[in-house]
């Protein structure tokens with residue numbers, strides 16, 4: 531067995547260049563992800579949180595090989611996945627196997643389930659790919675037992691239904707079954723519970739966690755909702771990674787990040803999550819509420835334009851990653867000897 535992480539991102543950057551059809555010289559580059567390094571281990575859980583547009587989905591898709599990075603590397607078990615994809619790697623690893631190992635479930639499962647096929651046919655497809663040796667009745671047996679396992683009873687009845695005959699929660703369970711039947715190493719759950727009724731969200735997260743051990747998989751859980759990310763990562767013993775304008779500003783064990791946030795932006799997210807009942811004051815702990823444009827991210831620390839703790843040096847210099855216990859934090863405040871402490875406070 532290799533000791534390499536399952537998936538390892540090193541200095542990953544994803545920039546999207548958008549043409550301006552009125553002025554071809556004025557193409558704009560969106561800095562969706564910048565300089566992110568992150569490891570996903572076996573049976574790991576990493577929840578990615580942050581405001582809309584901060585790059586969570588792009589980072590998740592990059593980690594599972596659905597988005598090619600414009601800079602940095604993404605390795606699967608120590609091998610560069612894009613070199614495998616391009617046939618440039620000196621390896622026996624096949625791109626098709628990498629693709630099978632890295633799965634996704636979306637916010638809208640309905641869109642990814644073929645409306646013209648019954649569930650038994652939708653769920654036979656991954657088995658055909660991964661276990662071609664199974665007979666028809668063995669496939670059916672596996673599908674029934676998994677449907678039963680995710681609470682869709684009686685399975686023989688559900689197996690004959692079409693996607694439009696299912697509720698949103700049932701569709702999401704089918705999407706989860708389909709991903710699991712691929713026998714994946716990692717599932718990217720991209721806002722996978724956000725569209726469900728609040729009462730069903732915890733049920734779905736519990737189901738995903740129960741199935742994690744049985745199927746030996748890791749999750750990258752993308753959510754704009756810190757309380758869901760907390761539930762998922764705390765119950766699964768995983769991490770929370772906080773993103774701001776394309777950068778990972780804090781990552782660590784879920785309880786540490788929630789109970790003892792080190793980055794001033796993590797504090798804002800915590801403040802903005804009423805479920806956490808952690809609001810200490812009526813005012814948000816930041817100087818401005820507007821999010822800067824990812825086409826033109828601020829210099830230095832990207833959060834300096836809103837940060838209540840920013841000093842002149844934050845405008846000038848991007849902070850390094852500092853270690854605070856098991857948390858990794860991109861903020862000068864972690865370094866007692868940094869010139870930050872002598873630098874004049876930003877007030878504009």
Ligand SMILES: Nc1ncnc2c1ncn2[C@@H]1O[C@H](COP(=O)(O)OP(=O)(O)OP(=O)(O)O)[C@@H](O)[C@H]1O
Pocket residue numbers: 546547548560561562580581582583584585586587588589754824
């Ligand atoms: N294919 C694309 N082409 C151009 N820009 C893109 C593309 N995909 C994403 N972006 C931009 O990249 C930035 C990050 O988007 P992303 O969807 O990763 O953020 P997010 O944190 O997942 O947001 P949300 O929670 O709203 O889904 C945004 O500014 C978005 O508009």
